[in-house]
Amino acid sequence: MSAARTLDWLLLLPSLLLLALLMGLPLAAMLATSLQPNVLLSFTGPALDNYSYLLSRGYYLQVIWRTLRMAGETTLFAIPLGYLAAMLLRNLSGRAGNLAIMGLTFPILAGPLTVVLGWMALLADGGPFLGPLVEAGLISPPRLLGSEAGVVISLVQFVLPFTVLTLYTGLRQIQPQMHEAAQSLGASGTARFLHVTLPLSLPSVLSATIITFSLAASSFISPHYLGGAGQLTLTTLVSQFIMATFNAELAAAAAGLLLLLMLASVVVITAVIGRFVRP
Amino acid sequence: MKMFGKLAGGLYLVLLYLFVAGPLLFVIATSFNPATSFPARFEGLTLSWYAAILQRPEFLSAAGTSALVAALASTVAVLVAFLAAYALSRRSGGAGGRGAMATLLASPLLVPQVVISLAILQLASAWGVGTGFWGLVAAHAVYVMPFALRLILTGLARFDFAVEEASRSLGGGWLATWREVTLPLLRPSLVAGFTFCFILSFVNLPLSLFLTGPDTATLPIVMFAYIESRIDPMIAAVASLIVLAAGTATILLDRFLHVRLVD
Numbered sequence: 001m002s003a004a005r006t007l008d009w010l011l012l013l014p015s016l017l018l019l020a021l022l023m024g025l026p027l028a029a030m031l032a033t034s035l036q037p038n039v040l041l042s043f044t045g046p047a048l049d050n051y052s053y054l055l056s057r058g059y060y061l062q063v064i065w066r067t068l069r070m071a072g073e074t075t076l077f078a079i080p081l082g083y084l085a086a087m088l089l090r091n092l093s094g095r096a097g098n099l100a101i102m103g104l105t106f107p108i109l110a111g112p113l114t115v116v117l118g119w120m121a122l123l124a125d126g127g128p129f130l131g132p133l134v135e136a137g138l139i140s141p142p143r144l145l146g147s148e149a150g151v152v153i154s155l156v157q158f159v160l161p162f163t164v165l166t167l168y169t170g171l172r173q174i175q176p177q178m179h180e181a182a183q184s185l186g187a188s189g190t191a192r193f194l195h196v197t198l199p200l201s202l203p204s205v206l207s208a209t210i211i212t213f214s215l216a217a218s219s220f221i222s223p224h225y226l227g228g229a230g231q232l233t234l235t236t237l238v239s240q241f242i243m244a245t246f247n248a249e250l251a252a253a254a255a256g257l258l259l260l261l262m263l264a265s266v267v268v269i270t271a272v273i274g275r276f277v278r279p
Numbered sequence: 280m281k282m283f284g285k286l287a288g289g290l291y292l293v294l295l296y297l298f299v300a301g302p303l304l305f306v307i308a309t310s311f312n313p314a315t316s317f318p319a320r321f322e323g324l325t326l327s328w329y330a331a332i333l334q335r336p337e338f339l340s341a342a343g344t345s346a347l348v349a350a351l352a353s354t355v356a357v358l359v360a361f362l363a364a365y366a367l368s369r370r371s372g373g374a375g376g377r378g379a380m381a382t383l384l385a386s387p388l389l390v391p392q393v394v395i396s397l398a399i400l401q402l403a404s405a406w407g408v409g410t411g412f413w414g415l416v417a418a419h420a421v422y423v424m425p426f427a428l429r430l431i432l433t434g435l436a437r438f439d440f441a442v443e444e445a446s447r448s449l450g451g452g453w454l455a456t457w458r459e460v461t462l463p464l465l466r467p468s469l470v471a472g473f474t475f476c477f478i479l480s481f482v483n484l485p486l487s488l489f490l491t492g493p494d495t496a497t498l499p500i501v502m503f504a505y506i507e508s509r510i511d512p513m514i515a516a517v518a519s520l521i522v523l524a525a526g527t528a529t530i531l532l533d534r535f536l537h538v539r540l541v542d
Contacts, residue, residue, distance in 0.1 A: 004369070011366035014359040015384055015424065022421035023387055026398035029405045085295050088288045102529055103296055109475070109525040110303055111482025113499050114518035118302025120510065121309065121318035128305070128318055160299050218391030220485040225506070235393045235485070242397065242489055252401060255394045262389065 027259075034252035041249075050253035060237070060254075067233040068261060070148065071217035074155040078212050079205065081156070082163035087197075089164070090171045101168075104161040112158055112221045119154045119226060120145070144226075151227040155219060159212045166211055170204020171197070199276075206273040210266050217262055234258040303522055310516040317510040328516035338517060341501040345481050348412075348497060352419035353427070353476035357469060360384075360427035365461075368435035381432070385425040392485035395422060400489040410490045415497070418486045423476035430475060434468025471532050478525050 035046035043049040054060040089100050107115055122129045125141040133139045144150035174197065182192045220235040227233070232240065234254055241251035309317065313325040332338055363384055367377055387395070399418050403410040442464070446456040462469070480486075484499035491500045498521075505514055 008366040008369065011362040012380065015363035015428070018355070018359050018421060018424060019384065019386070022399070022417045023390065023395065026395070026402040027390070029402035030394070030398040032405070033401045081295065085292060088292050098533070100292075100296075102533060103300065105529060106526060107299055107303055109478045109482070109529055110518075110522045111484075111499070111525070113482065113484050113502060114306055114521055115302045117506070117510070117515060117518055118304075118306040122302060122305060124318055126318070128320070131318075154302075157299055157302065160295070214389050218393070220391070220393045220488070235391055238393055238397060239488060242400075248401060248404070251397060255391075255397050258391060259394060262391070266389075 030252045031256055033249055034256045036249050038247055038249035040247060050249055051257065054250070054253055054257060063232045063234060063237050064257065064261065066148070066231065067217055067235075067258070068265070070152055070155065070223070070233065071213050071265070073152050074159060074216035075209060075213045077152070077156045078159050078163045078216075079209055082160055082167050082208065082212075083201075083205070085160075085164045086167035086171050089168055101165070104164055107157075108161050112219070115158065116154060116221050116225050119150075119157070119222075123150045123153065123226065146226070146228050146230055148227070148231055151223050151231055154222045154226050155216045158219065158222060159215045162215060163208050163212045166208040167201070167204055170201050170207070173204075174200045202273065202277045206270065206277065209269050209273060213265055213269060214262055217258070217265070234261075306515045307519045307522060309512050310519040312512055315511060317512055317515065328512045329520075331513045332516055332520075335513075337496070337501055338498065341496050341498040344495055345498040348415050348419055348487075349477045349480035351416045352423055352480050353473050355416075355420040356424040356427045356476050357431070357473045360424050360472065361431050361465075361469060364428055364431040364435050368432065368438070369440065381428070384428055387421050388425045392418075392422060392483065393488060396486050396489045409492075411492070412495050415487055415490045415495055418490055419480040419483065422483070422486055423480050426479060427472035427476050430472040431465070431468050434465050434471075438464060474528050474532055478528060482521060482525070 032046070034050055035048065036050075037043050037045050038050070041049050041053055054064075089097065092100055121127045123144040124130065125134055125143060125145075130139070130142060130144075134141050142149075144153070178196050178200065179192055182196045187195065217233075218235060219233075220239070223231055223233040223236050224239070227236070234257060238251045238254045238258070241247045241254060308321070310328055311324050311326070312319060312321050313327065314320065314322045363380075367381060395418050399414050400410055403414055438461075442460055443456050446460045447453070451459065482499060483497075484503055487497045487500050491497060496504075498517075502514060502517060
């Protein structure tokens with residue numbers, strides 16, 4: 001038995017080493033960098049001055065708040081939209097179900113960069129979608145490019161496949177006998193949903209919420225191309241610090257803040273939704 | 280009433296899929312449009328934007344770099360993920376808390392890719408070295424590993440470890456058992472793991488953001504630089520080719536190996 005345990009640890013060793021060397025160590029180096037003085041701020045490091053600088057300026061507080069707000073808005077749209085889709089997809093089987101799942105993995109594999117190209121055209125006031133509506137005088141130019149709404153629309157589209165696939169997996173694990181039992185006890189469709197499906201699916205709603213929020217908060221491509229300089233989020237702020245103002249220390253601090261905020265959000269989401277999950 | 284519900288459900292799904300796939304379909308359509316601006320009205324059909332790619336050697340060499348990075352990163356990821364998944368799935372108990380270990384190994388998924396890129400850049404500069412090609416491979420490998428782990432764990436869930444005992448009781452050593460029994464049976468999920476990792480790495484921009492130089496630019500980085508200055512249908516043609524490759528791989532995996540990202 002102990003020989004088997006040793007073998008297990010040996011087999012796990014390469015992946016743990018990969019994680020430690022290629023993620024743990026770099027993140028430690030990044031956090032160390034974030035505590036150092038730089039061209040903008042002189043202090044004797046290691047100290048938290050870079051963090052207090054970012055947290056004391058209205059401009060950066062806006063960036064932080066925007067990051068969390070956009071991720072929150074994206075999650076609030078994606079979870080109900082995705083839940084309904086997962087409920088409908090659950091009933092598909094065989095070829096149709098297969099195609100439906102493949103259709104969802106497809107945008108993930110095509111990559112967000114190619115998808116965002118499409119959004120840059122579709123969200124443009126003179127684009128093929130909005131252009132005719134504007135010309136016909138049906139709507140005033142919505143100016144979605146460079147707006148928060150534009151970024152959130154594309155973020156919802158970007159996260160939806162992940163949201164739906166997570167919820168779908170969870171919903172498929174609920175045994176059909178549960179519904180049959182509820183039905184035979186005379187529960188109506190609404191009652192079956194409220195008292196059987198919904199409570200049993202809450203663990204997957206929890207993981208879908210965490211995945212959706214994290215993906216939205218860590219997204220770079222959508223805010224970069226569709227938000228631009230007027231809609232900076234923490235990820236695009238990090239890239240600005242590196243590529244435009246060449247301040248590695250503030251970039252590290254902004255990245256550290258993003259990690260911290262994402263961790264805090266996961267804790268909050270788990271606490272809020274976890275209260276409803278029956279043990 | 281029931282009929283109406285079914286119709287409404289179907290309509291909802293159609294709209295949702297249009298929303299999810301719409302931008303991609305539009306990019307593909309644009310790549311055949313002869314108009315030189317983007318976005319533009321459709322003026323006909325042409326393949327000239329695809330021919331134009333051939334005039335831009337930086338796209339071709341970047342595609343080569345991306346393929347090499349993706350191949351190396353996916354190989355590392357599948358190797359270590361397979362060993363870990365095997366340990367986590369064995370009936371003999373496994374090391375420590377199985378769920379906790381699987382969660383730990385999936386943790387790169389929750390770290391923003393821009394942050395992984397920055398962290399590797401700053402580790403290299405702390406050591407006083409350039410990141411170079413291997414920094415790029417490192418970032419991609421650690422990011423795709425959880426995807427390989429997930430697919431291989433799914434494959435192992437259907438694997439009956441009793442066949443290994445059978446092989447050993449027939450005199451097969453553990454190496455022979457792995458080579459002749461375990462690996463062939465797990466081949467579909469290993470191939471699928473590699474393919475998905477390869478594609479995810481190939482199309483990824485943020486992981487490479489701070490790690491590429493003039494000689495190590497990946498395809499998404501070259502596209503990124505191109506889009507900063509101008510957008511024309513040629514970039515849509517590049518994107519369409521990527522979509523075509525990703526789509527073909529997905530369909531082949533589904534057809535021949537019956538493997539999907541989700542069961």
